[in-house]
Each structure stands twice: as structure tokens, then as C-alpha cells.
Amino acid sequence: MSGPLLKVENLTKHYPLGTGFLKKTVPVIRAVEDVSFSVEAGETLCIVGESGCGKSTVARLLMRLVEPTGGRVLIDGTDIAGLKKDALRAWRRRMQMVFQDPYSSLNPRLTAERIITEPVENFERLSRKQRHALAADLLRKVGMWPEMMHRLPSELSGGQRQRLGIARALSLNPSLIIADEAVSALDVSVQAQILNLLLDLQQQMGIAFVFISHDLGVVEHIAHRVAVMYLGRIVELAPCEALFAKPVHPYTEALIAAAPVPDPTHLRLEATVEGEVPSPINPPTGCAFHPRCPLAVELCRTDVPPLVSTADGRLAACHMRAPATDIAAHLEHSLTGGQVS
Numbered sequence: 485m486s487g488p489l490l491k492v493e494n495l496t497k498h499y500p501l502g503t504g505f506l507k508k509t510v511p512v513i514r515a516v517e518d519v520s521f522s523v524e525a526g527e528t529l530c531i532v533g534e535s536g537c538g539k540s541t542v543a544r545l546l547m548r549l550v551e552p553t554g555g556r557v558l559i560d561g562t563d564i565a566g567l568k569k570d571a572l573r574a575w576r577r578r579m580q581m582v583f584q585d586p587y588s589s590l591n592p593r594l595t596a597e598r599i600i601t602e603p604v605e606n607f608e609r610l611s612r613k614q615r616h617a618l619a620a621d622l623l624r625k626v627g628m629w630p631e632m633m634h635r636l637p638s639e640l641s642g643g644q645r646q647r648l649g650i651a652r653a654l655s656l657n658p659s660l661i662i663a664d665e666a667v668s669a670l671d672v673s674v675q676a677q678i679l680n681l682l683l684d685l686q687q688q689m690g691i692a693f694v695f696i697s698h699d700l701g702v703v704e705h706i707a708h709r710v711a712v713m714y715l716g717r718i719v720e721l722a723p724c725e726a727l728f729a730k731p732v733h734p735y736t737e738a739l740i741a742a743a744p745v746p747d748p749t750h751l752r753l754e755a756t757v758e759g760e761v762p763s764p765i766n767p768p769t770g771c772a773f774h775p776r777c778p779l780a781v782e783l784c785r786t787d788v789p790p791l792v793s794t795a796d797g798r799l800a801a802c803h804m805r806a807p808a809t810d811i812a813a814h815l816e817h818s819l820t821g822g823q824v825s
């Protein structure tokens with residue numbers, strides 16, 4: 485296959501606040517702003533950032549659970565917005581989602597067998613025997629006993645319920661799984677088991693993951709590449725090791741400094757950075773991080789920094805640490821006391 489499995493181009497989602505009276509423009513929540521990234525087959529891209537930065541909205545846009553205000557999502561080069569009936573069904577088989585809360589995302593009235601075979605039965609009729617065999621196989625894949633297929637979600641532990649959610653996602657042999665805070669509701673030791681299960685499944689089945697988390701310990705354990713979001717935008721995108729070893733964006737640096745968790749057994753420390761996240765309704769001008777940034781200069785207050793490639797092959801949006809060549813002269817001018825135009 486040539487090209488990435490998933491390509492996201494300039495994805496934007498604004499939620500209007502109320503309806504416009506007499507066509508008056510209404511204020512919007514800028515949940516996702518001009519987000520672009522790609523995911524290769526078999527790769528794990530983690531999206532990390534503080535609460536409210538737009539991570540879950542990206543997940544919902546990828547799954548077409550909400551419509552974008554702008555931008556495109558391409559699977560194997562095909563724009564999913566243009567897919568009609570059959571192609572849309574085929575695409576839905578390839579992308580599955582695992583949710584944060586294994587308690588509320590599983591139907592409490594269905595047995596484990598019904599829960600995990602339901603996605604397949606949306607596409608084809610299964611005999612009792614086929615359903616049984618499929619459920620047993622999927623349960624084994626996620627490290628559960630086939631006998632558990634007769635249990636209701638309330639008869640399973642939190643970790644088992646999340647395994648069930650993963651088995652359900654695996655049932656259609658997806659190429660890509662979007663996992664939104666998939667281990668956040670679990671105890672630390674169970675988190676590690678589920679993360680290791682996902683890594684094993686990835687190795688065996690070549691599944692790609694978009695893994696959304698606010699927990700840097702989790703991210704460091706499983707990511708190949710990491711996209712750091714701040715107030716709806718990606719501010720840094722880098723290979724995992726490089727990001728943790730030498731963050732470029734001051735926000736990434738602050739996140740990592742606030743949660744120094746290189747040891748995967750300490751998965752629970754949460755990222756916090758000094759100061760409040762500004763409102764996505766009225767974000768700061770220029771770089772949205774400038775009110776909290778120790779490096780901010782006048783240019784940061786006036787111009788949104790573009791996401792540019794740095795010498796070591798990552799992307800960063802920072803006037804100070806990753807100046808775009810065409811604005812480098814502008815920056816030098818402002819640093820040397822010149823007026824920002």
C-alpha cells in the first residue's frame with residue numbers, strides 16, 4: 485500500500501453557541517483548529533493535551549460521529565465525506581472505536597457473546613454455532629475465558645469489561661482503532677495489562693491506533709509518535725522517544741516537566757501546567773499558549789506560529805523554538821528591539 489492509512493488535512497470543528505438572530509454571526513467554541521496528521525498502517529499515534537484541548541473532538545471527527553466545519557479525513561487516500569452507502573459500510577468495518585468508560589459503553593442487558601458479535605451481525609447473519617465460535621475466538625484474543633461469553637457486563641471486572649470493548653472493536657478485523665482515554669477509568673495495574681494487550685494485538689494483527697490520552701505515562705509506554713494539542717491545535721508532533729528526550733515546544737516541555745514518568749509502572753501521574761487554559765470561545769491572539777509561556781515575545785502575541793519541520797524531523801509550532809524560515813527575519817527584528825508590524 486502506498487501512502488498513509490489515515491490522513492487528516494486541516495481538520496476544524498467549531499461548535500456554535502446558540503443560533504444567530506437575523507443572520508447575526510454567533511460566537512463559536514473553537515474545539516479543533518486546522519489539525520493535520522497522518523497514521524501509517526500498524527502505527528500508534530498518541531494525541532495528548534490538557535482537558536478541553538480538543539482530543540475527543542478529533543476522535544469523533546475521525547469516526548464521523550460529528551461533521552467537520554472544515555478539512556478532510558482520508559482513509560487510504562479516499563475522503564470519507566464523499567463515501568456513499570456501500571463504501572461507507574466498508575469503511576466503517578475498517579475503523580473501530582474503544583471508549584473510555586467500559587461501564588457505560590457496553591449494553592448492560594446483553595451477554596458478552598452478544599456484545600462482541602453485534603458489529604459482525606450488523607453486516608452478516610450468523611448461526612448460533614458461528615456466533616459462539618466467533619465470541620470464543622475473540623475472548624481468547626483479549627485474554628478471557630470463552631466461558632465468560634454468557635456473562636453480563638455487571639458480572640465482569642472493570643478490566644474485563646474493557647477487554648470486552650476491545651474484543652468488540654476487533655470483531656470486524658479493523659485496520660485502525662481509535663481509543664479515547666481507553667485506560668483512564670482503570671486501576672494502574674489493570675491499565676498496564678490493557679496497554680500490553682493492545683501492544684500484543686498490534687504486533688499480531690498489524691492494527692494502527694490513534695490513542696487519545698491526557699496521561700503522559702501511558703503515552704510514553706505505547707506511542708510511536710505523539711501529537712501534542714493545545715486549545716484545538718497541534719503544537720508539536722514528534723517520534724515518542726525524541727519528544728520525551730527533548731521537547732521543542734514550551735508547552736510540551738511544561739507537560740513533561742509536570743509529569744516525569746519514564747517508568748511505565750507509574751502510569752497515573754497527570755499532566756498539569758501552571759496557569760489556566762484560555763477559553764476556546766475567545767482564544768488569545770497569536771500563539772494561544774503565549775499567556776502561559778515563559779519564552780513569549782511580541783511576535784507570539786500577534787501571529788499564530790505555523791507548524792514547521794525542525795532539523796530533527798519533527799513538527800513544532802513555536803516562533804521561538806521552531807521559527808519558520810520566512811518569518812525568521814521578522815523574529816530577529818522583534819528580538820533586537822524592532823517594532824512588530
Ligand SMILES: Nc1ncnc2c1ncn2[C@@H]1O[C@H](COP(=O)(O)OP(=O)(O)OP(=O)(O)O)[C@@H](O)[C@H]1O
Binds near residue numbers: 513534538540542
Ligand atoms: N458537542 C459539543 N458542543 C459544544 N461544545 C463542545 C462539544 N463537544 C466538545 N465541546 C467543547 O470543545 C472543546 C474541546 O472538547 P473535547 O472534549 O474535544 O476536549 P478533550 O481534550 O477531549 O477534553 P477531555 O480530556 O476533558 O475529554 C471544549 O471546550 C468542549 O467544551
